Amino acid sequence: MRCKTTRLCLLLVSLPLAAAAPTVPAPVPDSEVFSREQIGHALAAPTPQAGHTAASPANAPPDDGQWTMPAKNYASTRFSSLKEITPQNVAQLTPLLSFSLAVNKGQEAAPIVADNTMYVVTAYPNFVYALDLTKPGAPLKWRFAPKPVPASQGIACCDVVNRGGTVDHGKYIFNTLDGQTIALDVKTGLPLWRTRLGNINVGETITMAPLVAQGHVYVGNSGGELGVRGWLAALDEETGKLLWRAYSTGPDRDVLIGPQFKPFYPADRGTDLGVSSWPPQAWQIGGGTVWGWVTYDAELNNVIYGVANPGPWNQEQRPGDNKWTAGIFARDPASGAARWYYQFSPHDEHDYDGVNEQLLLDMPFGGQMRKVLVHIDRNGYVYVIDRHTGQVLSADPFGPVNSSKGVDLQSGRLIVNEDKTTHVGRITHDICPTASGAKDWNPSSFSPDTGLIYIPHENICMDWQNMEVNYIAGTPYVGAEVHMKPGPGGNRGQLTAWDPVNRRPAWIVKENFPIWSATAATAGGLVFYGTMDGWFKAVDAGSGKLLWKYKMDSGVIGQPVSYRGPDGHQYIAVLSGVGGWSGAVVSGPVDPRDGSAALGFVNVMSDLPKYSTAGGTLYVFSLPH
């Protein structure tokens, strides 16, 4: 259906909605969002001649052909130096094996490869499979069932996903939905230790992939939509004993803010800002969970991670900057003491969690090589941040943005667009990006060969209305009704190859559905990703040209990996299984006639059941040999 104006179109679409099959709303007009030129800022003009962008060997050691942690390395490049599969031969890539995970929920985990064994953790009930890659068909070595409490399913905001485990020192370490961290003996599949960190009775779950570094296991909680108070915990890798826990809100002693804390911007300096930037007591139920990507900067000895949105979503119930939510911390791994912090979205009004990945790179900026991290935020900006200090060097939009008008690089503060502020009793229309962001949790990759970051993301906007909400422990604490809609152009997904030095996309691939899978880049010159309608694709890393695709049993929202098999050949592995927040309309018990279902995502995904059914399968691909 073509419509002359959005308003007319909405009217036409909405009238028959409840009675007939729901329709995806019309896209937000192009004129509703700002251009990159209007709101992108940098402290200096691009100086690409000053050096070559790459990850340092400390953070991205020479590739051993394994894939032992979801992000591949601490630099989080998700780059494989294997080059057997190339743009010239990728058309011959074929499935070598598939393995049913026996769980038809969103599969967001990365298959892990270590010592010729592949490890996979599923969505709830969090089965772990170990497969022997040395034998034909990769037979099962062992399966472990952690048996998380079933009630944890009912407090998981956005499907019952798990983002993967990691192998280190003979252990496979992963988290369960009901709040446990478990270390399995890779030989036997038996637990060496299990530590309960989360309390489901207050709405805490754990969905993130733990990070293991220097004998520590770092784990954060989920539950920002249930009034949970966020934290990052450090466990001893050998015993599972809790070493320290840093809360995201509250007094400095809980946030582990002390003499070491040197935030770059004055707005983050002061005593107990995690209390005073909230209404009385609101910090206790204020969100700021840590459900995304934690990494370790081996060069500067910092643990770095993003903090999620403040709660409730109804911003009128929590005036103030709501520290330390929607920002990024660098901490001393030994004590947890905070070293610096930067807030992407002070007093977030739109559910812009700051939990996305950080790529640790050395990059030319202002005429010299700088140690930076690149963070691609839900609020729609690619941030290039000095890893020493937390100073923002540049912030540029990579998706549709009108909720803000750029980042003031003097104060570091996001310039909020008052037109897109949210209210009780009044709908704010066409807010871009949507609540799940211009990009959600699913991580990017980086190729040192091209210097490009391959960002899998969304092009979705939303209508939002606040509602008064009461805090009842263990129930949602949201206070907003959201209806999502496609962003300008109508393609709900996009793969953007971002040039961080020149601050612009090198190329863009448009997808009908939001891209909810990670990307993986290879030295062969390819980028792999999956789509929610079930295609697993390889594109040329230099041009974005589609070179190969394979139809999976279900949509793909997982993390592809590339590894060297025992036979010396290159393999590509990924999980299928649509779901997650965006795919709840297929994997969840959801009725597509209610656009507000699944926190408003159903409104823009009601057609997904036509394109994909629920599933859950491990696929491994190789060239014929």
Add this chain to the structure above:
Amino acid sequence: MFSPSRIEILACTEILACAVLLTGCQRAASDLPPPVQPKQAAAVITSALVPGMAHGASSSDPRADAVYDNAQAVAEGKRLFNQYNCSGCHSNGGGGMGPALMDDEWIYGARLEQIHNTLVQGRPNGMPAWGGKIPDPQLWELAAYVRSMSLPETIDAANGPTPSQAPAPVPRKVAQDSGWSPPPGTTNNFTDVIKGPGQ
């Protein structure tokens, strides 16, 4: 005519801790020698295959009677549904963290007594138990609104992508409908024809 077991169940439903008592009844029964058919019984014992309800075609609880055909009850139920954060999981009937309520799938039964049981007792996959936490008359109003969400009258009254805003009263005849539930472990909507892009 009432069978003894039927009377027992009715007595149980008078009390909020019904499940506990039922368990007690069953446990006591299993300790006894094989049952002897009472002389006065004309028929074999009929089991109740649908959980949470007796074998009769209909059952009636006086508290349920009060919220049938009661527009005010469903309107009040709708207000409470938001106030107690039910909408946080079940949205406006479409679900999210919790299952959709506007479809015709009723895992634990579609009668008001059954819905009330679910509210009171909670359910194992994350539905909290509200018995003793929310006043019982409000739980009946909530049950009425929940049942109203899937009524054609309610769905027809919606005029946008936010249904269940004009809930219809629950007619007494729905007590005849014990509900339909999907096979365990499945996730998709089985009740509608979905036309795919290939058609």
